[in-house]
Amino acid sequence: MENITSIFREKKLKLTPQRLAVYKYLMSTNEHPSAEIIYKALQPEYPTMSLATVYKALKTLVEVGLVQEINVGEGNFRYDANSHEHAHIQCINCSKVSDLQNISFTTLNRTAEECSEYKVLSNRIFFYGLCKDCQ
Numbered sequence: 088m089e090n091i092t093s094i095f096r097e098k099k100l101k102l103t104p105q106r107l108a109v110y111k112y113l114m115s116t117n118e119h120p121s122a123e124i125i126y127k128a129l130q131p132e133y134p135t136m137s138l139a140t141v142y143k144a145l146k147t148l149v150e151v152g153l154v155q156e157i158n159v160g161e162g163n164f165r166y167d168a169n170s171h172e173h174a175h176i177q178c179i180n181c182s183k184v185s186d187l188q189n190i191s192f193t194t195l196n197r198t199a200e201e202c203s204e205y206k207v208l209s210n211r212i213f214f215y216g217l218c219k220d221c222q
């Protein structure tokens with residue numbers, strides 16, 4: 088939590104209780120929740136917080152680099168407090184999204200550069216399959 092406090096201070100942003108609550112919730116889960124899910128989860132503790140506030144808090148957290156926004160091809164975004172580069176895999180049956188930590192983006196980027204003669208700056212990698220529970 089020191090991380091978020093110093094980053095917000097550095098960027099001269101106000102660390103509101105709502106922003107902190109959204110970040111804490113994301114830190115506590117690896118489910119890659121959508122804004123709606125975060126909103127519902129925080130309702131009991133923050134009954135006055137609107138969905139719009141959750142969206143605004145997420146936008147700020149993404150801008151400062153604490154949270155990453157991912158879109159696995161669904162209608163909405165999911166959010167991840169693990170802001171390090173990592174690939175994701177989604178179950179096509181239950182829609183859950185899991186992290187894939189051990190895929191080297193550096194190696195993939197180099198392969199893409201060799202194939203394309205581009206200078207690769209970033210990538211988004213998603214895999215799809217059936218999770219252990221759904222197989």
Ligand SMILES: [Zn+2]
Binds near residue numbers: 179181182183217219
């Ligand atoms: Zn599944």
Ligand SMILES: [Zn+2]
Binds near residue numbers: 119167169173
């Ligand atoms: Zn992730």
